[in-house]
Amino acid sequence: MKERFKRQSFLGARSDLILNDCVVAIIGLGGGGSHVVQQLAHLGVYNFILFDPDRVEETNLNRLIGATAQDLVEGTLKTVVASRMIKGINPDASVECINDTWQEHHALLRGCDVIFGCLDSYRDRYELEIASRRYLTPYLDIGMDVHEADEGFCVSGQVILSMPDHLCMRCLGFLREELLAREAENYGAAGGRPQVVWANGILASAAVGVFTQLFTPWHKSHAATVYLEYDGNTSSITSSNRLASMKDRECPHFVGFRDLGDPFWIPEPVRAERSLGG
Amino acid sequence: MIVAFKITGRLLARVYEDLSRPHPFAAERVGFLSCRVGALRPAGWVVLAHDFHPVADADYLRDRSVGAMMGPAAIRNALQFALGNEVGMFHVHIHGHRGNPWFSGVDLRETAKFVPDFWHARPQLVHGAIVLSWDSAAGLCWHPQVPKPIVFSKFSVVGAPMRTWRGQDEGKV
Numbered sequence: 001m002k003e004r005f006k007r008q009s010f011l012g013a014r015s016d017l018i019l020n021d022c023v024v025a026i027i028g029l030g031g032g033g034s035h036v037v038q039q040l041a042h043l044g045v046y047n048f049i050l051f052d053p054d055r056v057e058e059t060n061l062n063r064l065i066g067a068t069a070q071d072l073v074e075g076t077l078k079t080v081v082a083s084r085m086i087k088g089i090n091p092d093a094s095v096e097c098i099n100d101t102w103q104e105h106h107a108l109l110r111g112c113d114v115i116f117g118c119l120d121s122y123r124d125r126y127e128l129e130i131a132s133r134r135y136l137t138p139y140l141d142i143g144m145d146v147h148e149a150d151e152g153f154c155v156s157g158q159v160i161l162s163m164p165d166h167l168c169m170r171c172l173g174f175l176r177e178e179l180l181a182r183e184a185e186n187y188g189a190a191g192g193r194p195q196v197v198w199a200n201g202i203l204a205s206a207a208v209g210v211f212t213q214l215f216t217p218w219h220k221s222h223a224a225t226v227y228l229e230y231d232g233n234t235s236s237i238t239s240s241n242r243l244a245s246m247k248d249r250e251c252p253h254f255v256g257f258r259d260l261g262d263p264f265w266i267p268e269p270v271r272a273e274r275s276l277g278g
Numbered sequence: 279m280i281v282a283f284k285i286t287g288r289l290l291a292r293v294y295e296d297l298s299r300p301h302p303f304a305a306e307r308v309g310f311l312s313c314r315v316g317a318l319r320p321a322g323w324v325v326l327a328h329d330f331h332p333v334a335d336a337d338y339l340r341d342r343s344v345g346a347m348m349g350p351a352a353i354r355n356a357l358q359f360a361l362g363n364e365v366g367m368f369h370v371h372i373h374g375h376r377g378n379p380w381f382s383g384v385d386l387r388e389t390a391k392f393v394p395d396f397w398h399a400r401p402q403l404v405h406g407a408i409v410l411s412w413d414s415a416a417g418l419c420w421h422p423q424v425p426k427p428i429v430f431s432k433f434s435v436v437g438a439p440m441r442t443w444r445g446q447d448e449g450k451v
Contacts, residue, residue, distance in 0.1 A: 021442065107319045111282065113440065135316055136284040136326050136436045164436050165286035215440050222438035224287075257328045257365055261314030265402070267323070267421060 005044055015216040019044040022215055025112040027051045027102045027128060029078040031063035031195045032142045033118035035204030037082045038065050041089040043212065048086060048095045049112060051102040052078040063197035103127065110135040114211060117141045118204075120193060122179050129162050129169055133254045134261065136164045140211060141174075142203045144230070146194035155199050155232025158240075159206045161214070163224040168251050172227050173242050199232050206230070206237055280322030280431045283408070283417050285311070287437020289327055293410070296332045297372045304338045306345040306372065310356045312365040315404055322431075325366065325404065325419060331359060344384055346371065353392055357399045366403035367396050368417070372410045378443075379411040381418065390427070393420045414443050 001009060005016045012018070024045050026033050029052040037050070056064065056071040056078060064078070066085040079097035086093050098105050109115060115137055117128045125141055132139035144157035162168050169175040210226050212218075227240040285293075289311075297307045310331040316324045333352040341347035360367045369389055373379040381389070389407040396405040406419035406427065417430035435441040 018442070021444075107317065110316050110324050111280070111318045111322070113434065113442070135324060136286060136434075138436065138440070163438065165288050214438055217439045224438040257312065257314055257363055260326045260328050261316045261324075265315045265317065267317075267402070267404075267423060 008043070010218055011212065011216040012218070016044050018216055020046045022113045023047040023049070023111060024114055024116065024211075025049040025051065025102075025109050026082075026116045026118065027124075028118035028120075029064075029082045030054075030060065030118065031197065031200035032144070032204050032207075033116065034063075034065035034067070034078075034082060034085075035201050036116050036118060036142070036208060038085055038089075039204065039208040040211070041086040041093065043208065044090075046090060046093045048082075048093065049098065049108055050079045050082050050095065051098045051100070051105070052082075053100050054078050056081060063195055063200050065197075102131075106131055109137065112137055114138045114140060114214070116207065116211075119143070122175055122183050125169065126175050126180060129175070130254075132162065133164050133168065134259060136260070138163050138214065140207050141169065142207045144195065144199045144203055144232075146196075153194075155196070155230075157199055157203045157230035157232070159203055159210060159226065159228040159230070159237075161210050161223070161226035164254070166224045166251060167243070167246055167249065168253050170253055171246055171249065171251050172225075172240070174227070199230065202232075202237070203230055279428065280318055281404075281419055281428050282318065282322065282324045282432040282434065283327070283415075283430045284324060284434045284436055285327035287435050287441075289330060290435055290437075293330050293370060294372070296330065297370070297410075301338060301346070302335060303340055304346040306374075308333050308346045308348060308352075308369060308371040310359075311368045311370050311408065312359060312363065313368055313404075314365060323404065323419075325368070325406075325417075325430075327368075328365060330370075331356060331367075344388075348392075353395065357395060360396055360403075360405075361399040364400070364403070366400060366405045366419075368405065368419070369407040370410065372412075375411050376413050377411060378414050379409045379416050381407065381409055381416070385409065389418070390420075393427075397422050416443075416445070 001016050055075045056067045066081045077099050083095045086095050115132050139162040141160040147154045227243040228237050229240045230237050311327045312329045314326045337349045337352035339347040339349045356367050393405050404419040404421045408417040415433045418427040420427050429445050431445040433443045
């Protein structure tokens with residue numbers, strides 16, 4: 001084990017190799033995604049596929065980890081900020097930057113070991129979970145929100161691990177038809193949603209903890225489905241009651257063979273360098 | 279070219295449970311995994327296990343030269359499933375040890391015999407074979423465009439915890 005990872009050796013004797021081998025996609029490199037990127041790089045993840053079409057704007061600088069005032073002047077792509085941060089920690093890391101929406105390059109997700117979704121909209125989450133399940137890839141969703149309340153504001157958020165063959169975000173009640181419909185009706189009218197660096201950081205840290213427990217477990221209580229609810233007003237993270245109430249249920253949404261793989265798979269011309277004796 | 283294989287932890291547990299049951303006369307059990315396929319970028323395939331299909335007790339043949347010999351009904355049932363559903367079929371059995379498994383000469387010979395039959399049912403899909411040990415796995419897939427079987431580069435068990443094994447050295451054969 002490399003010297004730099006010795007303080008996390010409780011993750012297992014081979015943990016550095018496992019994390020080194022792991023291919024992680026991160027969709028959305030704003031407040032949440034930039035924290036995730038930084039922590040995964042420190043943890044020892046070396047293979048990243050980063051998706052974000054946006055450039056650094058002034059409203060990002062209250063929370064975008066790694067972004068500088070100069071990035072604002074230069075209009076630096078968020079993928080470039082994230083890549084720079086990763087390479088600064090691990091110069092040998094493999095970083096593929098996609099300056100576009102993930103939907104335009106969804107085939108790249110198929111080879112990933114895990115997908116982090118750091119997205120704003122329910123529709124994006126809905127589509128990304130479907131894509132993740134189609135190729136049997138665990139999906140980790142993080143998000144935060146701020147609601148106006150009687151005596152001020154409520155800061156809240158969630159971390160959800162959607163594991164193939166287990167409960168999905170629809171089962172957990174997080175994605176609901178009425179939310180998707182309401183979002184579609186208000187499309188383009190919502191404006192920038194409130195985001196703050198500390199809540200982003202707490203949620204991203206919790207998600208990275210779930211990821212680490214999944215790949216290099218340090219104890220035996222492995223949870224295949226995780227639904228953590230963050231209450232920023234009480235500074236607490238708790239497992240959702242929804243998950244507890246659903247724990248003996250099976251997901252009815254992704255069960256058919258048509259939910260897996262390419263809908264119309266056509267083999268590419270084959271190069272046979274890994275063929276037996278070929 | 280990368281060929282990755284993914285199976286959920288729950289499905290793999292079902293496979294182990296079924297294949298570990300004693301058979302009235304065969305020394306081991308076998309079954310099939312029905313699988314879907316996706317294209318990987320820049321090149322390759324990911325084979326995605328969907329369901330397990332055990333071979334019925336009555337569909338084994340008495341053959342002392344091998345651990346288990348499937349009868350024609352077992353192959354026919356698997357072919358029928360592939361025909362009725364858009365899936366590739368992968369023969370699966372266990373080598374009861376720890377560490378990296380690999381196919382025996384008999385495994386390779388017999389698999390190479392029946393896999394081409396599946397192309398009649400599903401010519402556009404890959405079919406193949408998987409051998410499990412108690413803590414690892416190896417796999418081969420055949421495609422009509424490729425003269426020799428392709429070794430799985432990566433075998434992933436999707437669940438909590440996640441487990442991944444890299445492909446074995448094809449030079450063993």
